[in-house]
Amino acid sequence: MFVAAHLLLFKLHLPSRYTEHSWRIIFAIASGIVLTILLDAILRIGNRGARVVSGEMRRKIRNYSSFPLWQLPYQLLSVILTALIASLILFYPALVDDFPLTKYKEGHFPTLYHFFESQPKDSLISSVAEEANNIPTFAQRSILVGREYAIPYHLGYYRQFRQRIIELIQAQYTPDMTELKDFIRKFGIDFWLLEENSFTPQYLAQNQWLQPYQPAILEAEKNIAQGIIPALSKVVNDCSVFNREGFIVLKSTCILEKR
Template structure:
């Protein structure tokens, strides 16, 4: 609500008679559009120099929130002042008080206020385990929990759902290739496919939930189904009753478990399955 009110600051100055307080806006207000312009310029530069200037959203996510919060506050004060002047004296206090109360107390009726979009890690022991591993460790996983590992465990992952963003074709083609190859390796019944994938990308650990190796999970995962031919190949194998080689190595290659998440030593999973 308050952030959306920031757009009113673009309109109110055009009506100084109805909103007299706009005349008190100082020239320094230009700092707000300047901040927006700089943020957009850096956003575009970060796209052009992808990852050399970090993620593009770094330059707009926080600055836009600050601009909209400040602009919204200014706009609401202008509206409250106008209401005070417009209404008859007996109504001025009531109307102004009602508007002020709405601004002050509406957060009580908003779930999870303030809305920060912060991610909260819930697998502390898992993060601690990976933090103890060499810093150059690479983790392969198609689980949603993998998205949290770079931030909370400070370890690299091969792919993550959160990073499936088509910044440009070069980035997304490589990302799509990695996911497709990992899909095939994860659901293949042939240990040679696992070995080839692990050696190609120098994977150290495999993170998954055992239930992710089932046909029901794969068929119901909309994100994985985007990777058409790879997902179809994996599903066909499961439909034919082929047990993924990775599933057969969970007991032998398990190095850590937290709730339903298991961590497997990658090189161990590539060894031939014992009959």
């Protein structure tokens, strides 16, 4: 299934959909096997200590009510190791934050998700914001690109993905309204998701996942630093259909009507 998912990329299912959970099960079983082997080795150490007790030591044990622990080093070692392993197993969860680590994603902007959920199901959303990754899951709506999809499954897929994100960056920060409109028409964008600080120099500099997409990012940073105003920022007030929780959503049909 793993190989088939790669050959039929996104038509069958995401290639890592089942392997991720399979590895967790494999690691859990492997951990149990390792612990069993360790405990077995410890018991063997203890049994070895019992076998090497000499006849003279046995007589001492019979003659004295108590027997010094240092004369039974193997048994003592096995007890200590067993107690140590048991303590690690019992107290490990207390030492790890958010145990068990399920990697479940939580949506922190329900109002945004509800807004997109109320839009037509075939809506396509364009954005370079990190939160765009959660829209397909929590709003059941499609996005043009997202960080979670920037996995180079194979060269053909990643080449197309990279070209899309570069064109998106160029369109978002271009001062040319015609270039912006051409991008919207080319991909059939319905909504454009922005963050309140999307047009600041710090936004691009701190957005690590966008940095590899050069020279588009460098050019956008240079334009903003020089005070060149992106065409998209000029239509925010007129074309905004959502403005809450630090996010702004623009309707593409409104952008296309602008000059």
